[in-house]
Amino acid sequence: MNTKKYFINALTYLVLILFTLIALYPIINVFTISIRPGDKLLSTSLAIIPDNWTLRQYAELFVKRPFMLWIMNSAIISATVTLTGVALASTAGYALSRFQFVGKQSSMLALLTTQMFPATMLLLPMYIMLIKLHLINSYLGIIIIYSATALPFCVWQMKGYYDTIPYSLEESARIDGCNKWQAFYKIILPLATPALVITALFSFMTAWSEYIVAAQILQDTSLYTLPIGLKSFESNLSTEWGLYAAASLIVSVPVVVLFVVLSKWLVSGLTLGSVKG
Amino acid sequence: MKKIPILLALLFTAFFFFGCGKKDKADEIVIWHNMRPEETARLQKQLDAFMKINPGIKVLQLFKETEEMRSGFIVAAIAGQGPDLVYGPSDQVGPFVEIGIVKKLDEIFPPDYLKHFNKQALIYTNGHLWQIADKLGNHLTLVYNKKLVPVPPSTDEELIEIGKKLTIDKDGDGKIDQYGIVWNYTEPYFFVPFLTGHNGWVIDSNRHPTLNTPEMIAGLKFMRDLRDKYKIIPREADYNLADALFKEGRAGMMINGDWSWSSYGAAGIDYAIAPLPKITSTGKFCAPMISPKGYSINNKVQGEKLANVKKLIEYLNTPEQQLETALLTKTFPTREEAYNDPKLIADPILRNSKAQIELGIPLPIVTEMRAIWDAMRPPYQAVLGGSMTAENAAKQMQAEAEKKIAELREDISNPIEGIIIQVVLLAVVLVSIFMVRKSIVQFIRNLRKDSFAYIFAMPALLIMFAVIIYPFCYNIILSFSNMSLSHINNWTVIGFAQYIQVFKEPLFYQIFLKTIIWTVVNLFFHVTLGVFLALLLNKNLPGTPIFRTLLILPWAVPQYIVALTWRGMFNYEYGAINLVLNYLHLPAVAWLKSPTEAFISVIITNIWLGFPFMMIIALGALQSIPAELYEAADIDGAKWYHKLTQITIPLIKPVMVPAITLGVIWTFNNLNIVWLVSNAGEPSDQTHILVSFVYKAAFNLYRYGYAAAFSVVLFLILLLFGTTFLRKTKATESVY
Structure with missing residues (x-):
């Protein structure tokens, strides 16, 4: 029995290592581009550390380009969208999971339909609308749009997770004297932390990596977000690949950090068993 | 948790704080341009100097990628917004003029001022001036590595001769290590010199x-012969590969434009440029397209601001x-004064560039060029791919161009059907x-009873509908309209004509099928890989957090550059994937050359990009399963697949x-x-989804x-899918 277990564990590691390598290889390529001299996207050599490698690109990002400004701007927008996403999705998901009310079925389907139009087609009317509301060149406009983009998935996802939590928990809470609101935030919300983590990550990523809407709405360089900044290294046929690659890697660092921090709650959230005792 | 309302209140205050939009100020000029980095730096210096002389005026320059500048400017200018000045290649003027969003310069x-400019720099069409160019060029020339090519070829025969000498397999492994000449030959713009060379x-x-x-047929055949008969160019070369080969000294010559030259010097290549060679059989030089680049003024610019903008243009020129x-x-x-300056002729690069410019032909600025x-692109690539003869390709190019021009110029009007549709x-x-109406009445009646549910559900629903409802309705109306190049500002509702066109499109059904394959295959792998990896990670073996973090990286890194990296990995000669296949003694695959393989390449890339997301979701979903259930199953002697199908899958399903x-x-x-991996549908527009x-x-x-009608059709397909899928999986209902 024990040898079998060892064998399975070894196999697990083997598979994980294999997939990690596949996941990493293209990203290692990006790293190679970032330290390769001469702004080459491709190379005929497969060496991971290229000849004459240099960290000049990384230095240039912080010294010569307003990279810190872009990071700050993106951080403000993404943090606000994340908070909005978590606050609104955790509540709306709960209502959709637990209560019967008129318009519930149709709102759930309507949530999905908001994602069904190709984004490029919505750009022009969205832009016209924001002009009429004087929301061009402002973070308010972009935060509203990003929240609206992230929410459908977040709401559905929260709703799905609440669905897996038995009703009996709230019933016993109500018997113990909790009101509806207390039953929600004292009993159910803590149980749903894994879903909250996913909601937070997804909302953050939506705002952190979005380019098309940002480029149309934010015209003032002092408002630029990371994706717009990144795009400015790219010109038609003479992209600054080294800078682009270096910036791309740095851009992903906050996402990874956020994931590492949040994954504590993603994988070791309170289990139902522990609550039921 | 009482903090949430306070937090929300703070948020909305923050919204209004950020929300002060800016008004259009007369002393603040915005320029959009597509200059490359060193040109941008130069422009910024000029603007700083200009602002010093004119302290009241503030000028902002913003870089935009060419395509994006064009579409972004159109969108913004139609809405009466956008930059005051737009700087770019002369051919973007065509659509701007037709849509009516730039000023008559x-x-x-005054003519007195304009007479000092080279004729090619004044972009006239329909009898008016729309753009004043400050730079001539954007032209292709022959770039050569002086170490390998001491004297550049002046005819096609010399080109082939030198090319053959330089195309060598240095280490005798059967693979070519150095090419005679490389360039982005899959793009028709780079083929034009060979067309003009053949007259x-x-x-x-x-x-x-x-x-x-x-x-055209002669040009196409010449192109194909360079690769297949004389074998002096690589089997596959897009822009980035050609660039890499030349920068690594693995190619003697290169065809590229003035935007690229300085980067070759920076990469340590001792380079020089020369005009493209002459074709012996016709006695004509291979002539590239010359496109001036310059400024146009947004139609919205008026009064005092216009005076400031004029001052700026004069200063820069x-x-x-x-x-x-x-x-x-x-x-x-x-x-004219600068064009003939001796300092320019003294510089060998500029001298040869001038020689090439004088041999070149101006790029037509008409919208038809698009x-x-x-x-041209699909048949041209098909000739190179060996699936079409030069004669058939020429025929097909012509037919396609005529069809597309007709589409571009389409002018549908049908007032009667329009009114019917509106009714x-x-x-x-x-x-x-x-x-x-009954539901509404019920809704109002239940508002009080279900107030808790509504308070919870409404904020999220309202914010989404506020954002989506206007664009949604706008698109529906647009799909019944004739909005096109001829009717950008004055479109009317015309009925079902656009929908009929969508369904009459012969490619629609074929691409629809491809889209289904694309979606199903992608989702299948995203979900199975995601759940599989999540199950492995959920065993919580030592070291799991490291794997977990590394595995989400494909999701965290910006897609643009990884997608292009994947494109590089699929390259026939140098890509990592074929090298691995080679190592395993498997035959190399021409991934990006043939439609099926190209489609598979795109799918592989997207699977790689998408599995981490599903993995995270599955990881979260697995937490909701109480360990007791597995313990109970173990006591009952259940096998792993029983646990998987009886416990795991049903319980992660709601998420x-x-x-x-x-x-x-x-x-x-x-x-x-x-778009990125197949380079906008290559080869030959075969790699498309709807x-x-x-x-x-x-x-x-x-x-x-x-396009709006097409999108509505896409929307309806997805709507049909969504409702069916949700009904079948009962996802809107609770499991308990």
């Missing part, structure tokens, strides 16, 4: 394409400024209101189904990856009404 600048051209003075000609720019950026000035490029739409709205549903919708409409097809065939040709 001959009414602003051909793309369009006549009546804006009619001239692609089905003996000259003094002979002294132009000359300095030219010397710094190796571009060519347009002021249709011509799109029509029908109104009726539909009224009937739907009538049908849901996975929404993710899968949305995954399908996103994948179905995922434009980026197809959304990339509509983008290329309609949106790019300004057929907004048609």
